[in-house]
Amino acid sequence: MPTNAGATEDSNADAGLVRAIGVWGATLLVIGSVIGSGIFLTTGAMAQELPSTTLVLAAWMAGGLLAMAGGLTYAEMGSMFPRSGGLYVFLSEAYGPVWGFLFGWACLLVILTGSVATVAVGFAEYFSYFFPSLGTDRVLADLAMPWGAWRISAGQLVAAGSIVVITAINYVGIRSGNLANTVLTVAKVGALVVIPILAVAFMRVEPTLTPVVPPDALRPLASFGVIMIAVMWTYEGWYYVAFAAGEIQDAARNVPRALIYGTLAITAVYVSVNVAYFYALTLDEASGVTRIAEKAVTALVGPVGAVFVAGSVVVSTFGCNVAGVIASSRTCFAMATDGRFHPAAARVHPVYRTPSVALLLTSGWSAFLTLTGGYEALFTYVTFASVLFGTLGGAAIFVLRARQPAAPRPYRALGYPVIPALYVIGSFALVWNTLVERPTESIAGLGLVAVGLPFYWYWSAKPRKPAARRPTSA
Secondary structure, three states, X not given: OXXXXXXXXXXXXXXXXXXXXXXXXXHHHHHHHHOOOHHHHHHHHHHHHOOOHHHHHHHHHHHHHHHHHHHHHHHHHHHHOOOOOOHHHHHHHHHXXXXXXXXXXXXXXXXXXXXXXXXXXXXHHHHHHHOHHHOOOOEEEEEEEOOEEEEEEHHHHHHHHHHHHHHHHHHOOHHHHHHXXXXXXXXXXXXXXXXXXXXXXXOOOOOOOOOOOOXXXXXXXXXXXXXXXXXXXXXXOOOHHHHHHHHEOOHHHHHHHHHHHHHHHHHHHHHHHHHHHHHHOOHHHHOOOOOHHHHHXXXXXXXXXXXXXXXXXXXXXXXXXXXXXXXXXXHHHHHHHOOOOOHHHHOOOOOOOOOHHHHHHHHXXXXXXXXXXXXXXXXXXXXXXXXXXXXXXXXXXXXXXXXXXXXXOOOOOOOOOHHHHHHHHHHHHHHHHHHHHOHHHHHHHHHHHHOOHHHHXXXXXXXXXXXXXXOOOO
């Protein structure tokens, strides 16, 4: 049954952590956790799937509206439970601990750790633009392992090394992690804002922005659903700030504010940058292009544009993982403090006041995934489970309103029940579309999540210790 654990900011669940992040730091954590490499890469594939400028832009706007609806929904639950863990806590409170654990298990297995690995590999690929000898095509070791060949490249080591550096920054204090996120987020947003400015100054295409459905599109609605999946993965991560609520000042009020301000800012940036792409490239020129930002800026200002975009992606991906490492480690920490993971992960460093063991565990697994390359297959399998948990998280607001009507809610969701219902319906449409388009991977992904059940029963059967976690040596 739900425990209402951590419903107040004075909960012992986060004892030992430091609430050092203010409202603007939290807002930049929302923005920083979302903006990685997707905005620089996704639109070309979308234009190939559905060759309509207006429908591609409509998908980006719809994605932003859905993220904002989600932000408004999650904001209420974040105000109710201002402790580390985010969606893990919401699911536990609404549906019971097993659901929270299964989400946390999937996050630790690959949803969050695999996301960090994916972004790190993207960082390495663009880093090699400036240092070609450190690319993924330079093989350093080709090992014969029982499961097959294991090839390690220089690029993989760069990816793993970036995770190590980010972990070190976060290990020595949440203030240093927050400072790094703030500086990198401001830098990458500034770089993205330059693209629309260049498009206005050097416009080479005047796109057709009237609503047009391609006459040769066989399944326009299905195609729109496919590109929406890509859009939502580019918006993925807006709720990461709730995972770090145990280190946010006045979290009951500032988590909701950060979610709302952050999702608004991300939507504005994403839509304006995509409009800029279509003022730089025709639809045919954009269709199927992987590095669309590079091609668009190069078309506007010449070869220097490629250098600018490569540098922007390096900063953007590195900054994105600063937030990703925080989210994955705090999920692990929250599970351990609840007695649903190894108790060592609940330790708080006596000097730095960070969940040091959880940081090392989750970051170490992410770094290992970059070296094996195995995260790519796993990530495909858990896509369905990730979207499903997000939908259940949105629906949790209705469950909590019914089960805990008198619980303190410093923020109540704007437009309830309509806006939360729209978020749940939109998310469920993505769940259904993912199941239809990738049935084998979706079912296999649920199987991977279910593998966590024996571990849940094992840890749940062990005697529970008091919730308080005083700083101890890592």
